[in-house]
Amino acid sequence: MSAFEYAPALESTSIVNIAESHKLFINGKFVAPKSGKYFPTINPATGKVLSKVADGNEKDVDLAVAAARNAYVKVWSKMPAAERGKYLYRIARILQERAREFAVLETLDNGKPIRESRDTDIPLVAAHFFYHAGWADKLQYAGVGTSPKPYGVVGQIIPWNFPMLMLAWKIAPALAAGNTVVLKPAETTPLTALLFAEVCQQAGLPDGVVNIVTGAGATGSAIVNHPGIDKIAFTGSTEVGKLIATAIAGTKKVATLELGGKAANIIFDDAALDEAVEGIVNGIFFNQGHVCCAGSRLLVQENVHDEVLEKLKVRMANIRLGNPLDKNTDIGAINSAAQLSKIKELTAAGDSEGAERWSAPCQIPTEGYWFPPTIFTGVSQTHRIAREEIFGPVLSVLTFRTPQEAIEKANNTPFGLSAGVWSEKGSKILWAASQLRAGVIWANTFNKFDPASPFGGYKESGWGREGGRDGLSAYLKGGN
Amino acid sequence: MIVDSSESSLKAFLKTLPTVDEVGVNARTATLATRSIKTTSKAWAIDTAISMVDLTTLEGADTPGKVRALCAKAVRPDATDLTVPSVGAVCVYNDMVSTARTALDEIGGKHIPVAAVSTAFPSGRASFKVKAQDTQDAVDAGAGEIDMVIDRGAFLSGRYGEVFEEIQKIKAICGEKAHLKVILETGELVTLDNVRKASYLAMLAGADFIKTSTGKVSPAATAPVVYVMLEAVRDYFSSTKVRIGVKPAGGIRNTKDAIKQLVLVNEVAGPEWLTPTLFRIGASALLNDLLLQRMKMRDGYYASPSYVTLD
Numbered sequence: 205m206s207a208f209e210y211a212p213a214l215e216s217t218s219i220v221n222i223a224e225s226h227k228l229f230i231n232g233k234f235v236a237p238k239s240g241k242y243f244p245t246i247n248p249a250t251g252k253v254l255s256k257v258a259d260g261n262e263k264d265v266d267l268a269v270a271a272a273r274n275a276y277v278k279v280w281s282k283m284p285a286a287e288r289g290k291y292l293y294r295i296a297r298i299l300q301e302r303a304r305e306f307a308v309l310e311t312l313d314n315g316k317p318i319r320e321s322r323d324t325d326i327p328l329v330a331a332h333f334f335y336h337a338g339w340a341d342k343l344q345y346a347g348v349g350t351s352p353k354p355y356g357v358v359g360q361i362i363p364w365n366f367p368m369l370m371l372a373w374k375i376a377p378a379l380a381a382g383n384t385v386v387l388k389p390a391e392t393t394p395l396t397a398l399l400f401a402e403v404c405q406q407a408g409l410p411d412g413v414v415n416i417v418t419g420a421g422a423t424g425s426a427i428v429n430h431p432g433i434d435k436i437a438f439t440g441s442t443e444v445g446k447l448i449a450t451a452i453a454g455t456k457k458v459a460t461l462e463l464g465g466k467a468a469n470i471i472f473d474d475a476a477l478d479e480a481v482e483g484i485v486n487g488i489f490f491n492q493g494h495v496c497c498a499g500s501r502l503l504v505q506e507n508v509h510d511e512v513l514e515k516l517k518v519r520m521a522n523i524r525l526g527n528p529l530d531k532n533t534d535i536g537a538i539n540s541a542a543q544l545s546k547i548k549e550l551t552a553a554g555d556s557e558g559a560e561r562w563s564a565p566c567q568i569p570t571e572g573y574w575f576p577p578t579i580f581t582g583v584s585q586t587h588r589i590a591r592e593e594i595f596g597p598v599l600s601v602l603t604f605r606t607p608q609e610a611i612e613k614a615n616n617t618p619f620g621l622s623a624g625v626w627s628e629k630g631s632k633i634l635w636a637a638s639q640l641r642a643g644v645i646w647a648n649t650f651n652k653f654d655p656a657s658p659f660g661g662y663k664e665s666g667w668g669r670e671g672g673r674d675g676l677s678a679y680l681k682g683g684n
Numbered sequence: 685m686i687v688d689s690s691e692s693s694l695k696a697f698l699k700t701l702p703t704v705d706e707v708g709v710n711a712r713t714a715t716l717a718t719r720s721i722k723t724t725s726k727a728w729a730i731d732t733a734i735s736m737v738d739l740t741t742l743e744g745a746d747t748p749g750k751v752r753a754l755c756a757k758a759v760r761p762d763a764t765d766l767t768v769p770s771v772g773a774v775c776v777y778n779d780m781v782s783t784a785r786t787a788l789d790e791i792g793g794k795h796i797p798v799a800a801v802s803t804a805f806p807s808g809r810a811s812f813k814v815k816a817q818d819t820q821d822a823v824d825a826g827a828g829e830i831d832m833v834i835d836r837g838a839f840l841s842g843r844y845g846e847v848f849e850e851i852q853k854i855k856a857i858c859g860e861k862a863h864l865k866v867i868l869e870t871g872e873l874v875t876l877d878n879v880r881k882a883s884y885l886a887m888l889a890g891a892d893f894i895k896t897s898t899g900k901v902s903p904a905a906t907a908p909v910v911y912v913m914l915e916a917v918r919d920y921f922s923s924t925k926v927r928i929g930v931k932p933a934g935g936i937r938n939t940k941d942a943i944k945q946l947v948l949v950n951e952v953a954g955p956e957w958l959t960p961t962l963f964r965i966g967a968s969a970l971l972n973d974l975l976l977q978r979m980k981m982r983d984g985y986y987a988s989p990s991y992v993t994l995d
Contacts, residue, residue, distance in 0.1 A: 207955050207958070208725065208728065208729065208732075208946060208947075208950045208955055208958055209725060210719065210720075210721060210725050211721075211722050211723045211724045211725040211726070212722075213720035213721070213722045319715075319718060323718070475702070476702055476703045476704055476705035476708065477702040478702065478704070478708075478915055479704070479705035479707075479708030479709060479712075482708055482711070482712050483708065514922075522951050531718065531719075531720040532719050532720055628703045628705075648705055648707070648708065649707065649708065649711075
């Protein structure tokens with residue numbers, strides 16, 4: 205060997221035991237779907253089927269909602285708040301104990317690198333349960349009056365990009381606030397949610413408090429439209445978010461919606477440039493860019509554009525794309541064939557609209573779904589790749605001349621989920637943060653998450669917040 | 685990168701360097717520390733690390749016997765396995781240079797340079813006359829490498845011109861005979877911004893290598909410090925086409941630490957730096973751990989430390 209080539213360092217999959225088929229989790233038990241139908245879930249890194257998962261229909265949702273209602277009325281709403289907290293602590297501890305198992309399963313079903321599922325996703329999942337466990341008996345401080353009340357039964361629909369983390373963001377605050385839950389994981393990544401159902405059993409969580417109904421869009425629609433549901437919490441595309449808002453209009457239901465984004469990552473010329481380059485990489489290539497708050501629009505001050513791009517390309521050439529189970533992999537597989545074709549369609553539009561494409565020189569595996577880390581330079585505000593969410597490892601690079609122009613361009617989007625500001629000048633960061641219309645603004649960092657920090661969007665990026673006191677209060681009705 | 689040695693010109697130049705965000709550097713080095721180096725790549729890394737060790741003894745109690753023993757170890761780190769490469773250099777105090785040179789020459793170590801610590805090592809607190817003589821003596825005694833310390837007091841009080849000039853003059857004394865390694869003593873410079881500035885000062889003044897530490901101050905070769913120095917040599921190369929070497933020293937005691945250093949080199953400066961002419965590790969205890977790990981890879985089990993020699 206003449207160069208330092210890293211030999212494969214594969215995480216063992218022996219810790220997970222994936223059943224041939226998975227049933228629905230309703231009222232504390234795994235039950236077959238009424239339709240008798242199952243659909244496959246695949247490993248996007250190989251394209252091979254991992255397991256079959258129940259296709260829940262309206263009848264199954266009906267049962268799940270009834271179980272959740274029963275658990276809410278008879279058990280969960282009557283239980284002392286401190287006892288609810290104990291269940292959440294117990295779940296958090298079990299998640300930590302079984303962290304490796306969850307990380308491996310998440311990587312298999314989702315395609316994300318084991319380094320991320322192991323070091324980011326699953327630790328944050330446990331952190332969310334610990335954080336909200338502490339809230340369970342302190343709800344009078346949640347900011348919604350002195351005697352806050354839960355909504356009752358909450359329908360929750362989560363996406364495929366952070367399957368377990370999104371589950372935690374939804375279930376932990378809902379249970380802490382005293383609600384019961386019917387949750388639908390994404391159809392391409394249902395396995396960790398079903399493993400979580402086992403954790404609920406292991407923790408002795410009362411039957412019906414958490415129900416997991418797998419399925420595709422029709423199953424989600426059945427949840428949204430079910431009259432027995434008091435509140436909807438959804439994370440996913442703006443398109444579906446609008447459908448949900450329309451569906452619940454005129455009903456008693458309330459909703460929190462975490463939708464798409466097209467975040468600006470603004471690099472001023474006085475930034476610590478090398479770390480800003482790391483921030484660009486982390487902003488757009490973390491989780492293959494399957495991140496609603498991804499820093500997908502790079503706004504770089506024109507006088508440092510060339511220097512930043514040169515450094516960025518050198519850095520991108522070091523990104524290791526490949527088997528997500530390899531501990532040295534930085535970027536894994538695209539989650540599905542459908543997502544890959546969407547990325548290809550939008551990048552082709554980038555080419556035809558005149559932007560210049562550059563992809564990191566990495567070897568693409570022959571099986572599964574992959575897309576190399578890619579940047580487009582010479583992008584202008586009118587290009588589709590500057591306006592539409594690509595949800596893949598694709599960065600659009602735009603320039604600006606003055607701080608005012610940076611803010612104008614950053615805000616010139618129907619979205620407003622997140623933004624990044626890079627400068628060593630504190631006053632400039634504070635000024636920019638106050639001008640940016642986005643729910644989360646990172647200064648000299650990107651994609652940092654904490655259960656205590658509220659997350660959510662402006663404009664078409666959503667309604668409400670998740671995390672922190674604001675996220676908790678979204679699961680509570682105000683008292684006096 | 686044209687800059688003259690005047691105080692104002694140096695100051696102005698150093699201000700143009702981008703600042704370093706410590707939080708970002710810590711996060712990046714923490715990620716790189718999770719690289720998992722196994723099997724063939726581990727074997728390659730161990731042998732490469734051995735060939736990069738500057739085997740060092742810098743004690744008041746150093747004797748000719750101790751230095752000769754160290755030289756024997758440098759030439760043949762493992763007497764039972766001649767496939768083990770010899771180390772990068774032997775690093776000693778000024779007065780031991782001729783002893784080391786002679787010993788190495790006698791036992792087949794002509795290719796191994798002797799590195800002498802110089803310029804009133806480790807504190808650097810002496811007149812320039814003394815520092816110059818210190819260096820001249822070492823070069824005359826056969827040192828192929830001079831590990832000088834910068835004047836941290838001058839650097840911290842903003843007298844960059846003095847630091848620069850001193851390095852230039854020492855470089856002139858080294859001439860063609862000796863390579864110059866410039867020790868920044870990053871544990872006393874403290875901030876990563878200072879590390880970047882001092883790296884540039886040393887490179888501009890003619891350093892062949894920039895080195896983290898004397899080994900007498902803690903912290904020494906931390907990952908963030910080495911990371912910033914590797915960025916400096918990478919960027920210096922991209923503007924001048926000259927490759928400067930990097931030498932972390934102090935605190936690298938086991939194979940895992942050494943491999944983490946090689947990962948940093950590979951992913952920050954680039955694979956071109958993975959050679960003893962551009963990367964060295966200043967250490968003493970490290971070599972034995974590398975040998976034990978090498979035996980483990982060969983035999984499949986861990987040998988007792990009694991199977992590696994003490995020197």
